[in-house]
Amino acid sequence: MKIEKHRKRQIITSFDTNRDKRLKLNSLFQHLSEIAWEHAKILGVGFEDFHSTNRFWVLNSISVEVNKMPVWQDEVELVTWPSGLLKLFFTREFEVLDKDGEILVKASSTWLIVDRKSMRPIIPRDYDYLEKYALEKTSLTGPVKIEMLSSFDKVAEIRSEYTDIDMHQHVNNSVFIRWIENSISCEVLKDSYYFGIQFIKEMKVDKIADVLLDKNSNKFEIKNSDNKTHVRAIFKV
Structure with a gap:
């Protein structure tokens, strides 16, 4: 099975945007999550595939670089692809492109597969075959680790x-x-x-x-x- 980056055209709607007509950060995350689920389903590890085994994907972290947020009525292309394994984590990359192919946003995420009964992560070796689907990593690839606030x-x-x-x-x-x-x-x-x-x-x-x-x-x-x-x-x- 040849793996390609998953792509989806998206029009930025009025309810996606803030008072300045820019795409809201939380709306961006909703679109990225949705395209990730779509691609996981194509790869045979989607919500329905895991449901029978009482397993599910959990987003551990995500890092985002915004060069320019799209605005209301812009047509963008959402792109995602898996980029491999890092210890317990499965990594996945994202890009948001404008109509000319310029990168507006890029992001990298880390995911765990969790057992619904024990609520513990599944050892990745059960799914290490997914590594054959991995494409390139980016400068953002890796888990986000933030220390506890000392003053706030x-x-x-x-x-x-x-x-x-x-x-x-x-x-x-x-x-x-x-x-x-x-x-x-x-x-x-x-x-x-x-x-x-x-x-x-x-x-x-x-x-x-x-x-x-x-x-x-x-x-x-x-x-x-x-x-x-x-x-x-x-x-x-």
Whole structure:
């Protein structure tokens, strides 16, 4: 089976964009997640393929370099491909191209396969055949690791609600990004930037957590009332 990069044309809709008509960061993540699922299904390791064995994919981290965010009504091409194994992690790359083929956004992600009963990662050797599908790595390839914040300000308190929960019965990854995005200056989000996020602990419905920010390092942490961290993120201009 010859593996090619998976490509999808996408029109940026009004509900994808912010008040400046730019694609929202959390909307970008939704599109990247969707094309990743599509490609996993093509490769025989999609949601339906894992369902019978009580296994599922978990996004561990993703790093994104934004050169220029597309805007409302732009037609872009989303591109994704698997790039190999790093210890327990399966790596996957992304690009968002404009109509002329210019790279607007590039991203790299790390994923785990998790057993639904034990909630523990599956040893990659069970799926090491996926390495034959691996294409090139990028400068971003590898897990995002962010240290615990040593000093911070509380910038928001959030509660997980019904519409934040996905089919895995926890807060969707893009929702965490939306909560953080709402704590970043909209002026900064107009320009090119880097964003990295590490997903640590799932969050269920009707739970309260704080969004914390270290203003010196532009690092974020979302932590619950039990002092458990759900995600850590970093933002650089």
